[in-house]
Amino acid sequence: MAQTAMAARDEARPSLLAVAKGRRARQILGERVLLGFLLASSLVAILTTIGIVFSLLFETIRFLDAVPLLDFLFGLNWSPQIAIREDQVGSSGAFGVVPLLVGTGLIAAVAMTVAGPLGLLSAIYLAEYASPRARGFAKPILEILAGIPTVVYGFFAVLVVAPFLRDSSESIGFEVSSESALAAGVVMGVMIVPIVSSLADDVIAAVPQSLREGAYGLGATKSETVRDIVLPAALPGIGGALLLGVSRAIGETMIVVMAAGLSANLTVNPLQAVTTITVQMVALLTGDQEFDSPKTLAAFALGLLLFIATLILNLIALMLVRRYQERYD
């Protein structure tokens, strides 16, 4: 029985080449179509990126025709007013980006002062101390925090935090602007906490268990193990997590549009109003604008600047994280 079945099977098999001829054309076409489709999909993303970078670049070059590069990069004054009529007063705009950089840096610094410690400490708790139950409860909540739209954070900053800061500091005799860098920065910091904490959590969890056991085996307590062994081992990765937080802070738009000011003060006092690169880009491009005036072109130059800054930060952060991961693989 088995033998006849086998014989029948062997009879029935056509040669390899015969099958190939029939199936090949269809198969190759199918494979090609699929491949082309996949390639096209990924090309869309790549070409869009390249397109955006080049459009930023070309518009920036046009902008630099009107405003010298050095005036842009090192100018201490930002007031992008361009005359509508030739003879209008105050027709010459000032496009010095330094106040915007300082403002962006100030708000990012306030944000990281909040997000750095909070994110790091919660990551240490989650990775080293939390019971599986507490972890299963806290992790999703942090993820929800990461999912809140930034516009919600924005009006929270405007309606709750800023008035609270202003009123409470007035009562102790401080003058705080209602659009202070502090309010925007603190709220932005809360927004960044889950980013820092989830990245740092991964990094700390990736520290090999053998290092912890080595420390426990020597009689180290839990806190000694975390402080002396785990954190130093995770340090490069933690640096990467913080840098990604910074990069998020300087690119964040909605919170600062709503809660930070518009006037470009050159100050490092977080109680005053400052403005940021992103806020000014929004301001430059909202409303009816001529698209060939330096005022609108300035938005592209700012965009390019921001892009370069976040790109560099992200690259350094990724490098740190990757180098760290290689060390323990």
Next chain:
Amino acid sequence: MTKLTARNVNVFYGDAHALKQVNLDIRQNEVTALIGPSGCGKSTFLRCLNRMNDLIEACRVEGNICLDGEDIYDPAVDLVYLRARIGMVFQKPNPFPKSVYDNVAYGPKIHGLASSRAEMDDIVTSSLERAGLFEEVKDRLGAPATGLSGGQQQRLCIARAIAVCPEIILMDEPCSALDPIATARIEALIDELKQNFTIVIVTHSMQQAARVSQRTAFFHLGDLVEVGDTDTVFTKPVDPRTESYISGHIG
């Protein structure tokens, strides 16, 4: 003289019964080898001896383990002091991401064994010497320990354990990640160390057990099948399971 006594030790990982009714005495200044096929419970038993199993949530230890007559599982026991008296060397060399010097100095530092820099230097130097590593690293004490070779790293881990002045050193397959030459060095070192320390070593290599140990305990499927003088266990095993393991039939 008996240093450690284990009486009716049972270990459970959740519902799995990993060690069953183990009774074993570890004698002072001897090397006791724990052998047996993978999963037989020998590493589990080793980790009971310094309560390393406490770190594993689902792990439950029953029975009695006494160090010089004191129950180490007494809730009042200070784990820090227990582990200062019972040191451990792991399967894979696990130097801390610190310098060679700081690796050795870490234990004495947390236990407050050195009151000055000079004393610490002494402890570090003598520990490295006793681990047979000093000559190789004396010019790079400040260099990262992760830059040492595997065999050097393992001797560094031994130096790190010695630096705390333990009475017992537990070794969990200390040579399984090393080449034969580095292994031979460690084995020679174990032989020297037994002058001052009591050593319990888990090993997969029966030759290693035969070379370094005075007593051998054979574990199989969670049971302590046989324990005795190494010579006797390897030449005239009592239990047929021991016989078939050392002749290569199981495991």
